[in-house]
Amino acid sequence: MSFPYEEFDLSGVRTYPLASRKSKARAEDFAKPFERGASFRSWFDSLPAILGARDLHRVVQAIVHARAAGAGIVWGIGAHVIKTGVSPVLIDLIHRGYVSALAMNGAGVIHDFEVALSGATSEDVDEALGPGRFGMAEETGRDLNAAINQGVARGLGLGQSVIEYLHHRQPRFANVSVLAAAGRLEVPVTVHVAIGTDIIHMHKDASGAAIGEGSLRDFRYFVSNVARLENGVYVNCGSAVILPEVFLKAVALARNTGRSLQGLTTVNIDFMRQYRPQTNVVSRPVAGIGRGYSLVGHHEILIPLLAAALTDE
Numbered sequence: 204m205s206f207p208y209e210e211f212d213l214s215g216v217r218t219y220p221l222a223s224r225k226s227k228a229r230a231e232d233f234a235k236p237f238e239r240g241a242s243f244r245s246w247f248d249s250l251p252a253i254l255g256a257r258d259l260h261r262v263v264q265a266i267v268h269a270r271a272a273g274a275g276i277v278w279g280i281g282a283h284v285i286k287t288g289v290s291p292v293l294i295d296l297i298h299r300g301y302v303s304a305l306a307m308n309g310a311g312v313i314h315d316f317e318v319a320l321s322g323a324t325s326e327d328v329d330e331a332l333g334p335g336r337f338g339m340a341e342e343t344g345r346d347l348n349a350a351i352n353q354g355v356a357r358g359l360g361l362g363q364s365v366i367e368y369l370h371h372r373q374p375r376f377a378n379v380s381v382l383a384a385a386g387r388l389e390v391p392v393t394v395h396v397a398i399g400t401d402i403i404h405m406h407k408d409a410s411g412a413a414i415g416e417g418s419l420r421d422f423r424y425f426v427s428n429v430a431r432l433e434n435g436v437y438v439n440c441g442s443a444v445i446l447p448e449v450f451l452k453a454v455a456l457a458r459n460t461g462r463s464l465q466g467l468t469t470v471n472i473d474f475m476r477q478y479r480p481q482t483n484v485v486s487r488p489v490a491g492i493g494r495g496y497s498l499v500g501h502h503e504i505l506i507p508l509l510a511a512a513l514t515d516e
Contacts (some may be wrong), residue, residue, distance in 0.1 A: 209336055217325035228253060244515050256497045263512045265468040265494070266301060266436050274435035274466075275303040277428050279450065281441030282310035285318065285381070286325045287503040292510045299467040300514055303435075304428040305362075305392045308445045309401035312382065312394050313363055316347050319369055319380035337402070344406030352413045360393030360424055361417035381419045384483065422449060429453040434466035437482045441473060441502055447483035454488040467493035472509075474501050 229400045232281035234256075235249035250256035261303075269276050278293070296302050307315075317324035320342060331337040347365065354364020369377060377383040392475035396418040402408055415503050429437065429450065439446055457464060471480040476497055498505055 204301070211322075211510050230330050237346040239478065243511055247512055247515070255272060255351075255498065255500075259359065259498060259509070261494070262436075262468070262470050262496050262498065263509065263516065265470075266513060267465070267516050268466070269386075269436045269457040270300055272431065272434055275431045276301055276436045276438070277304045277306065277432060278302055279437070279439040279442055279446040280381070280445065281308055281443070282314050283441040284502050284506065285311055285314040288313070289503060289506045290379050292507050293325045293381050294379070296510055296513065297381075297384055297388050297390055299514065301309070301510075302390055303392060303431075304425075305381065306417045306425055306428075306446060306449070307362070307392065307394050309394060309396040309440075310482050312361070313343060313347065313401055313403060315380050315382050316369075317343055317402050319374045319377050319383055320346075322376040322379070328344075338405045340402075343406055344403050347403050348406055348408035348410070350477070351417060352408070355413040355417040355420075357415070360421040361394035361396065362421055362424075364417060366392060370486060381396075390439070391424060392426040393428070394418060395421060395425070397445060397447055402410060422453075425449065428456040429464075430460070430462045432457075432467050433462065435465055437466045437484070437488075438470045438472065439480055439505065442480075443473070443477045444479055447471075450481040451487065464488070465492050469493070469495040470498060471496070472498045472500075472502065472505050475499065475510075 229295050230254040234251040237249060247260075248262070251258070257336070266276055268274075280293070283483060289330075293302070314324040315386050317340070326337065328337055347366070349367035350365050351361055354367055355361070357366065362382070369380060370386050374380070374383075382392060385388075393419070396403060396414055398411060398414065404414070425456045430453075439450065454464065457494055467489055469484050471484045473480060476499060483496060489495045498509075
């Protein structure tokens with residue numbers, strides 16, 4: 204049968220007083236205008252206690268509390284973080300005790316290594332791919348593979364191998380290298396690699412045996428770091444696949460061996476929400492035992508902002 208053109212009768216619709224409703228946006232949580240000459244703290248406290256700004260405040264407090272309690276703060280760093288120029292900010296956070304351990308993907312190590320050697324990184328792929336020059340910087344392929352091969356042969360992980368190489372070589376721009384700073388301050392660095400994803404794998408000196416052995420060794424170091432994060436914080440910055448996957452497996456192993464990770468706070472910082480960071484960092488690891496946050500924005504803005512808030516604490 205066909206329905207008729209009949210207006211719905213609204214006479215029986217029930218309403219309630221506005222004041223009785225629970226509302227998510229309240230005037231007391233609104234932003235306050237910035238006053239000329241005010242301090243960073245005044246500006247930070249003037250942000251609205253709503254959505255992303257509220258989450259940023261909560262992340263700052265979680266990191267501050269973890270540091271005060273000695274609970275641990277582990278940072279996962281993708282290559283884009285290095286390329287956006289925030290290495291000096293991260294190095295300062297290491298000095299201030301806001302980094303208990305670092306994890307990197309393979310590209311992150313490459314960019315940090317190039318910065319240490321030459322003060323520059325991030326080639327123009329569009330320009331270099333056509334002529335066949337992409338990924339063919341001689342020192343990157345030769346020296347970074349040598350560092351890995353030699354270090355792993357001596358029982359080191361990938362992170363330790365590169366740190367040791369930089370320590371002995373003392374490159375000109377070591378002051379802006381996260382790896383060099385971590386080595387100086389004895390903060391462990393682990394490197395997690397997928398074979399074929401990084402430009403150094405295109406060079407003849409690349410050793411699958413060394414890369415695989417070193418990365419597996421670093422995975423086990425990383426699991427030990429994650430297992431210490433009860434009431435601690437894990438921050439994933441700029442890795443959309445590898446580090447979220449590695450982190451989830453580390454959480455699984457920690458739980459399998461009796462570590463509850465109660466009170467864990469997880470944070471993902473990136474310019475868009477993506478499946479693996481959202482599920483493997485922000486949601487699954489903290490279900491029922493902690494809190495997860497997604498801070499959406501550019502690394503070159505959000506990481507210095509977060510660091511400034513931590514420093515001002």
